[in-house]
Amino acid sequence: MKLTSRARFSTICLHAGQEPDPSTGAIITPIYQTSTYVQEALGRHKGFEYARTQNPTRLALERNLAAMESGKAGFAFASGMAAIGAIATLLKAGDHVVVSDNTYGGTFRLFDKVLTRYQLSFSYVDTADLAATERAFTPATKMLFVETPTNPIMRITDLRAAAELAHRHHARLVVDNTFASPFIQRPIEHGADLVTHSTTKYLNGHSDSVGGIVVAVRDDDIEWLGFVQNAEGAILGPMDSWLVLRGTKTLPLRMQQHNANGLALAEFVAKHPKVKQVYYPGLPTHPHYELARRQMNGFGGMLAFDLGSLAAARTVLNGVKLHALAESLGGVETLISHPATMTHASVPADRRAALGITDGLVRISAGIEDIEDLKEDLAQALDLS
Numbered sequence: 001m002k003l004t005s006r007a008r009f010s011t012i013c014l015h016a017g018q019e020p021d022p023s024t025g026a027i028i029t030p031i032y033q034t035s036t037y038v039q040e041a042l043g044r045h046k047g048f049e050y051a052r053t054q055n056p057t058r059l060a061l062e063r064n065l066a067a068m069e070s071g072k073a074g075f076a077f078a079s080g081m082a083a084i085g086a087i088a089t090l091l092k093a094g095d096h097v098v099v100s101d102n103t104y105g106g107t108f109r110l111f112d113k114v115l116t117r118y119q120l121s122f123s124y125v126d127t128a129d130l131a132a133t134e135r136a137f138t139p140a141t142k143m144l145f146v147e148t149p150t151n152p153i154m155r156i157t158d159l160r161a162a163a164e165l166a167h168r169h170h171a172r173l174v175v176d177n178t179f180a181s182p183f184i185q186r187p188i189e190h191g192a193d194l195v196t197h198s199t200t201k202y203l204n205g206h207s208d209s210v211g212g213i214v215v216a217v218r219d220d221d222i223e224w225l226g227f228v229q230n231a232e233g234a235i236l237g238p239m240d241s242w243l244v245l246r247g248t249k250t251l252p253l254r255m256q257q258h259n260a261n262g263l264a265l266a267e268f269v270a271k272h273p274k275v276k277q278v279y280y281p282g283l284p285t286h287p288h289y290e291l292a293r294r295q296m297n298g299f300g301g302m303l304a305f306d307l308g309s310l311a312a313a314r315t316v317l318n319g320v321k322l323h324a325l326a327e328s329l330g331g332v333e334t335l336i337s338h339p340a341t342m343t344h345a346s347v348p349a350d351r352r353a354a355l356g357i358t359d360g361l362v363r364i365s366a367g368i369e370d371i372e373d374l375k376e377d378l379a380q381a382l383d384l385s
Contacts, residue, residue, distance in 0.1 A: 009068070009183065010252040017063025018245070029060045031242045053230045057238040061245050062213070065203070068182045068248065069195050071215035073222045075229045076236035076244075080178065080198025081106050083212030087174055087194060089228050090221065093119035096140040098171075100127045100157065102150035102355050105344040107176070113346075124351075127157040128288060130165060137169050147176045148185075149292075152304040152339045152363040153356050154279040156288035159295060163191025172221075178202070181330070183255040184296050188217055199236070199244045201330030202301075205254050209243040211236045254332065254368060258301030261334075261366035261374060266303045268375050274312065274382050276360070279304040301366040302329060304339070310359035312385040313338055317362065319381035322373055329365035334374055337363050 003015055018029050032055055039045040048054045058076050066074035077083040084107055091097065099111065101124040111122045123136040127146050144166040148157040159175065166173040174194045175187035181202035187195050197203055199211040216222045229235060236244075266280035278285075281292035282299030292299055307313050316336075317325055323336040327343055337343060339357050347357070366374070 003067075012067050013064075013248045013251050016067035017060045017065075029057055029242065029245055031238050032056045033238050051238075052233050052235055055235075055238050055241070057245070058236055058241040061236070061241040061248075064245060064248055065182075065197075065199075065213050066215050068186075068251075069177070069215040070186050070188045071195065072217050072219075073226075074213055074215045075225045076199070076241060077212040077214070077229070078234045078236055079210050080196070080200060080212035081110060082234040083196045083198075083214045084110060084176070085234070086225060086228050086232070087196060087214055088115055088120070089232075090172070090224060091120055091142055094140060095142040096121045096123065096138050097143045097145055098122075098127070098133060098136045098141055099124050099145045100147045100150055100155075101125055101351075102153050102155060102357075103145070103147050104151050104176070104178075105346045107145075107147075109346040126155065127162060128155045130158065130161050133162070134165055134169075137165075137171070141169055141171050143172050143174055145174045145176070147179065149179050149281055149300065149302065151179060151343065152279065152302070152361065154281055154286070154302065154304065156281055156292050156295070158291055159185070159187050159190035159192060163193075166193075167191070172218075178330075179302055180296065180300055181251065181255055183251055184259075184298050184300055188215065190295070193218055194221060199240075199247075200328060202255065202258070203247055203251065203330075204244045205247040205251065205330060205332060206243070207328065207331035207333065209240045209247075211240050211244060255298065255301075257368040258330075258366055259298035261368065261371050262301035262303055263299060264371045265364060265366050265374060265378065268378065269303070269305045269382075272379075272382055274307060274385055275305045276308045277306040279356075302363070303366070304361055304363040306356075306358055307360040307362060307385060310340075313360045313362050315385040316378075316381045319384045320377055321380075322369065322377040323364065323381075331365070332368050334367035334369060335365040337365075339363050 037048040062074035125136040163173045172193040175192045195215045263282045270278045280303040
């Protein structure tokens with residue numbers, strides 16, 4: 001399917017990177033479940049030699065996601081963390097990275113427990129505060145790594161201002177766009193150099209695949225990431241690539257419902273007497289509400305709220321029936337979790353406390369169920385607490 005340069009987002013999701021199968025005309029990209037490819041003659045092949053290096057299903061997904069994020073090239077990996085690990089190979093010993101302080105626990109674990117062994121250093125700062133972020137820069141800073149909205153406190157970073165700041169200091173801006181998805185925001189259009197996702201989440205959308213993507217715009221980054229993807233081999237397999245391609249076709253439709261349900265649940269818990277605080281950028285009480293309105297297309301399906309104690313949180317988490325108690329996010333079903341003991345258990349307790357990740361904090365990934373059913377389920381669980 002040939003797209004024009006003016007194709008809009010929903011059309012890009014459905015068609016970019018994909019052509020009908022040349023041998024059969026199949027409209028859906030096949031699952032090329034092969035480890036190698038027969039060559040026509042010595043030194044002559046059809047562009048595919050070995051499946052770690054190239055796979056047609058993976059290539060279709062990489063082109064699809066690069067187009068969705070307004071990038072030049074995409075590289076699919078076996079997990080979101082493998083994608084972030086590949087980004088880290090752009091750094092060298094002695095380099096310094098400024099990171100959103102409320103970053104995903106797995107990202108913190110990789111940076112703090114693994115990459116510091118290789119003479120890389122990291123400073124964690126509230127990247128919503130640009131003055132504080134700039135103060136964290138040093139002459140060795142080569143990268144600004146931002147999550148927005150943050151997980152799970154939902155702080156928002158001004159992407160255009162962050163890009164200008166990073167480039168002024170000759171550093172790359174990397175944005176983990178997992179929480180938003182490219183339907184809600186496209187960081188490259190605001191000046192980011194690299195965008196990464198856990199494709200496990202909204203891009204796949206059906207809780208049946210684990211993967212990651214890096215989308216790049218700089219030619220030197222594209223050349224290096226392609227080399228690293230092949231050299232390290234942490235590739236996304238063809239079946240998972242196909243599952244994510246299935247997911248991106250309905251991303252705009254799903255995200256509209258995630259947005260609607262996330263806002264409705266945030267408004268619901270904000271009025272509940274047992275809820276102490278709500279974190280959702282779509283509420284006018286959120287400190288970055290106006291920035292979120294300008295920068296985002298909707299406010300997303302992620303919210304968090306504080307019940308004041310571990311006992312109250314446990315009662316709600318154990319009391320829900322429709323909300324599934326599970327890690328992850330972005331699937332069609334609604335998930336509920338306890339960040340302090342689940343997604344952010346690897347973050348030291350004192351850091352969690354400073355970030356607002358209390359023992360009473362509950363996080364919800366709003367699915368696409370009927371909102372009245374979700375509210376009724378949450379209401380009966382809150383009444384138990």
